[in-house]
Amino acid sequence: MVEKDAIPQTLLAIWGQSILSEGWTTIPNVLIRSQSLLNISNSELVLLMHLISFIHHPLSQIYPSINLLAERMNQDRRTIQRTMKRLEDKELVRKRIRSKGS
Structure with missing residues (x-):
């Protein structure tokens, strides 16, 4: 709260x-206004907005799970993974692997 x-x-x-x-x-207005110029699809932009929602201060690390994003966006996990891959390919996000195992 x-x-x-x-x-x-x-x-x-x-x-x-x-x-x-x-x-x-x-959300920076330039991101929204430049959606076409950046070649960002609507689903990519919404995923970016969800990722940005996890930032709490300038040095924040963003670690939402695919399951959480899928639930929030009402999308299949695989759809989130494909959209995330497109954002990575466009160098708009970088992925870090988190492992619960050893």
């Missing part, structure tokens, strides 16, 4: 406390 004092007043005026109490995500 986000404290009211931490929410910018402009956002509060637009969205209200009840919606923003769970947090919010800042």
